[in-house]
Amino acid sequence: MRKAVRKIIESRIFYILASLVAAFLLWQFVVTSVNPSQTSNLTFYVQYEGEGVLSAYNLRLASDSPQSVTLRVEASTADMRRLQDDPNLIVDVSGIREAGEYDVRFTFAAANVLMGVFSYEPLWGVSNTDNTIIVRVNRITGRTMPLSATGISYEIAQAPVGADYIYVGGDELIEPESVQIDGPEEILNQIAVLEVYCEFLSPLTETTTQTGSIRAYDHDGELIPDADLQEVTLNGAPFDQATVNVTVTVLIAKELPILPVFEFGAGANADNLEYRLTPDAVWLVGEKEMLQDEAYVRLERIHLDQVGTVSTVRRPILTPHSTEIFQGGIDFVDIDIQIRGLTEMELLVPYENVRFSNLPEGIDAEVVTDTIRITLRGPEEILEELEENSITILINLVDFEGRAGPLVIENFTVQVRDYDPEIVGAMDLPDRGIAVNLRRR
Secondary structure: OOHHHHHHHHOOOHHHHHHHHHHHHHHHHHHHHHHOOOEEEEEEEEEEHHHHHHHOOOOEOOOOOOOOEEEEEEEHHHHHHHHHHOOOEEEEOOOOOOOEEEEEEEEEEEEEEEOEEEEEEEOOEEEOOOOEEEEEEEEEEEEEEEEEEEEOOOOOHHHHEEOOEEEEEEEEEOOOOEEEEEHHHHOOOOEEEEEEEEOOOOEOOOOOOEEEEEEEEEOOOEHHHHHHHHHEEOOOOHHHHHHHEEEEEEEEEEEEEEEEEEEOEEEEEOEEEEEEOOOOOOEEEEEEEHHOOOOOOOEEEEHHHHHHEEEEEEEEEOOOOOOEEOOOOEEEEEEEEEOOOHHHHHHHHHHHHHEEOOOOEEEEEEEOOOEEEEEEEEEEHHHHOOOOEEEEEEEHHHHOOOEEEEEOOOEEEEEOOOOOOOOOOOEOOOOOOEEEEEEEE
């Protein structure tokens, strides 16, 4: 028996086992004496991992998910010191696929900087009762909603300002007119109306732009507190920080005289023309920058070789760009025209008195109309002396190059013997064209 015991003691395996036992006892001594276990209450910062995976499934941690938690933990002296210097919990939420409340396991960790890279190193020797934390996950949805301007408060000056114009009316312009809201589905379902709140200094006398904040109302018309909208974003910004531009356009009304524009002809000129406008002035509405330099309102051009010596002509009012007639109801002017000292006379001009110029190459022209009715206007003593043969009609065919077949010519020149057209001229009546046939040679 002793021989066998001695053999075991002297064997190599015995010394190896004895060394392992001694090392274990020494480690136990160090742990219990040099680095003993400690218990302490610590507040830990929660570090969430896997939030990018949540986003891929249209999920997001709720705003009330804990950012810190106080736990009673047990750890060695060395680990406890690291936890006290930088207490952290690692919570991995990458395995969550649906909205709801979850009890998720966490890992104790301490800050670690290696090769200039910051990370958290798990501390496996730290223990807690269950090592879990409760987190809530919301499903994120979104929709586009219009913005209303019912929260805007302003007043526009109505009293006369200056000698020329008064301030009138205005329109609100919200930019953008609609917004994209994103957030938890159950919160977005409560929002019925988005309203812009903006107050302007009153009274306004010019177009003004201000920044307005957004308010949300539920389906009962009640204001939803900002605290309930912390998880909602508007156009990518936190709801309580989102703003839009609101512009109130202030217009002016200005009275402007009406200016007709005449094109003289057929004996009518600035010396023998008289006219009267009804109305002779009009109030226009527009932005101040557009109207303050305007001196009059124009009408469509009036060709005096298209009206008689006594006529009434109606022409639309040509308002400047971005303006309109104040209070509506008037969009045209009647012009009573009288050309003094002239008379009118109709003559039948034979087709032999028609001359052509700029005939296209290889084309002959002939007048199909036997007689052409021309109305002349001029002094009575001159018209009484005129005969048909003293009238020549000139037709310019420069615009009909290469054409053949029948044409009706409405633009032509009338030569009245050797009189200046400013004294005696022919009235250009569009419904009296000249039938012409162009044929190839």
